[in-house]
Amino acid sequence: MTFGKRIKYGLISGVLAAFFGSMIVFVLSESVRMIALTGLIIAAVIFGITLLVEVLLEGKPSKVRIPVFALIIIISVLSVFSYSLYTIGKRMTFPCTSDEEAYEELCDMDGAVIEIDEEGLSGWRIPASAVAEGEPRPVILYFGGNGENSSHRVEYILDNEKSAFLYENYDFVFLDYPSYGNNETPITESSLYQFTLDAYNYVSSLETTSGITLLSYSIGNGPAMYLASQDDVELDSMIMLAPYNSGYDLYNANLNIFYGPLRLLVAFKLPSYKYARNVSCPVTMIASTDDEIIPYESSRALFSSLSGGSANFITVEGVLHNDFFTSPEIISAIMNCLEAS
């Protein structure tokens, strides 16, 4: 047997072993099984096309066969590249976190928090500490960042004195996004929007609710803006921390290639600029010029899309994206907004 033949057989078994060895891991792992099965479908399609082309090109000269197979390779790699980009983007935008430890600890805090466990909704409500039980009080409905889940954030708020103003005169409600915490609904852009409506309906159905203020941070601004734009939704005000113009801006802030047809690879388009036109409640936006995740320009662009109601844009400097809830300047701005609403 020649050296070349040994290499050829080695390459064939190398590719097949790498393929089957990797795929068995993914198919067995529940978290990536669906992604892997989609990958297998892509592989099956490429397999079928290659086989068909081989049959059709049987007996044809190399100058015909080689370009066709080169084209198949290019298309295959592009399809897999696109699918990988789509999958990574989706995972990075909504990494779907949960915090079992914080959840268990909150469950043990009798009276300090109320667990929300409705159909399609899971999360926590911190009752207003300065309002008597059963008395009407306004509610802060919070839409958090993509790394947050309700248990983790609510535990942080309860443990941190600086955050006590959030539940002094207000009930503070944080519900998990689909696929976060105990919410098992698969996350898509439409399920996210439906979630905001369900969350609003839940809060407004509470007998003690006298008004609703939306507080949103980072990725939560997209769903919040959608909710605020709905005709049958009545809000006292909106406070948006690190808002963004659209999902494209978020993707481009990480990898600046999502233009033209590549926009199709953006899983969460979240076009806040469109919804902003229909928002009629007072809106306050707070953005940092040093935010390394949400471009400041994107926040400004969204602000310019607002057309109804009163709007206020607050610029802060030197605050990084993950420092919004520890910045005295921002905490003070939120407190002022709450007092004014």
Add this chain to the structure above:
Amino acid sequence: MRTDLRYKLTLAAVFASIPLVLFAMVLFIIATDSLWIALFPLYLFAGALIITFILGFVPFMKDHMWLSVSAVTVLGLLAGLILYLVV
């Protein structure tokens, strides 16, 4: 030019596998955040290539290379299973 069915099937399988192996590496990075584990498909590829190449010198196997390819592919599958069970 070889036109037998086995050749066609193998070529199609290799064509289908190459992009998916690249995809598997990306998926490993997402799922584990570990570059060492993300390179698992590459280890499999290199290991299978070397083993098959060496089998080409073994008296019986060098006349039955498709048996070597099948055996090494099954070994790759088992390696994946072990990775899943260990990690």
